[in-house]
Amino acid sequence: MRILFLGDIVGRSGRSAALDALPGLRRDLKLDFVVVNGENAAHGFGITPKICTDFYEAGADALTTGNHVWDQRELISYIDGDARLVRPANFPKGTPGRGAAEISLPDGRKVLVVQVMGRLFLEPLDDPFQALEDILSRYRLGATIAAIVVDVHAEATSEKMALGHAFDGRVSLVVGSHSHVPTADAQVLPGGTAYLTDAGMCGDYDSVIGMGKDVAISRFTRRVPGDRLTPADGEATLCGVFVETDDRSGRALSVAPLRIGGRLRQAFPEGWRNTKAFRGDSVPPYPP
Ligand SMILES: [Fe+2]
Numbered sequence: 001m002r003i004l005f006l007g008d009i010v011g012r013s014g015r016s017a018a019l020d021a022l023p024g025l026r027r028d029l030k031l032d033f034v035v036v037n038g039e040n041a042a043h044g045f046g047i048t049p050k051i052c053t054d055f056y057e058a059g060a061d062a063l064t065t066g067n068h069v070w071d072q073r074e075l076i077s078y079i080d081g082d083a084r085l086v087r088p089a090n091f092p093k094g095t096p097g098r099g100a101a102e103i104s105l106p107d108g109r110k111v112l113v114v115q116v117m118g119r120l121f122l123e124p125l126d127d128p129f130q131a132l133e134d135i136l137s138r139y140r141l142g143a144t145i146a147a148i149v150v151d152v153h154a155e156a157t158s159e160k161m162a163l164g165h166a167f168d169g170r171v172s173l174v175v176g177s178h179s180h181v182p183t184a185d186a187q188v189l190p191g192g193t194a195y196l197t198d199a200g201m202c203g204d205y206d207s208v209i210g211m212g213k214d215v216a217i218s219r220f221t222r223r224v225p226g227d228r229l230t231p232a233d234g235e236a237t238l239c240g241v242f243v244e245t246d247d248r249s250g251r252a253l254s255v256a257p258l259r260i261g262g263r264l265r266q267a268f269p270e271g272w273r274n275t276k277a278f279r280g281d282s283v284p285p286y287p288p
């Protein structure tokens with residue numbers, strides 16, 4: 001199975017770049033399944049039902065969120081009715097929404113999408129390792145489920161890496177989100193799980209993790225309430241990871257980072273270069 005995960009969509013810049021590119025990516029990479037982290041899609045804070053619909057229409061099969069899941073209040077009443085929208089599984093019992101979504105492809109194959117949130121440098125939550133263990137106890141990779149994608153929404157690289165190794169061989173992909181900066185450690189772990197510490201954001205990298213620089217800087221340099229953070233609006237780099245899995249085992253055959261457009265050094269999974277929207281000289285040289 002050919003799977004793409006796109007990291008945190010930040011604001012209009014990230015949103016429109018991702019929505020524009022998804023149909024072409026689906027076609028050119030022959031994607032079977034697409035997961036998008038949408039926690040910052042609505043002006044940097046949360047996601048709305050309308051944006052969820054836009055992403056499904058553009059080719060996302062599932063959406064994940066994170067600590068910003070409730071920033072747009074309308075999501076609280078919406079989330080239970082959207083079977084493809086996932087929030088962290090280790091939120092307290094009684095929280096609306098689901099931490100795992102089982103999604104059937106048109107050909108009958110099933111994919112499980114799970115999100116857990118880290119506890120280091122974030123709000124207190126239940127144990128993400130135990131939460132994932134509880135969910136996985138209901139599945140057997142390669143038997144009852146063709147692929148399992150785990151979005152680890154966490155600040156600390158160590159916590160993400162520990163989760164990757166703890167579940168190596170039992171899931172298809174462990175990919176980090178939340179830091180908004182892509183890491184360079186994409187690999188297939190010894191047990192067969194594809195791993196990347198952070199996918200990076202889909203947003204304007206001439207920014208402080210997607211937000212306008214001046215307000216972001218003044219938050220560090222002055223101890224007075226300042227202007228509200230707003231997303232930077234320059235050209236976005238789409239950041240994510242492409243994984244190919246073996247349907248019989250559910251384990252990864254290969255993993256490749258994806259970085260398209262904007263300011264970052266470009267990285268294309270094999271076979272993608274023919275995509276019309278970003279072909280040839282529209283790809284900026286590196287360094288710029
Ligand atoms: Fe985020």
Ligand SMILES: [Fe+2]
Nearest residue numbers: 066067068178
């Ligand atoms: Fe986050």
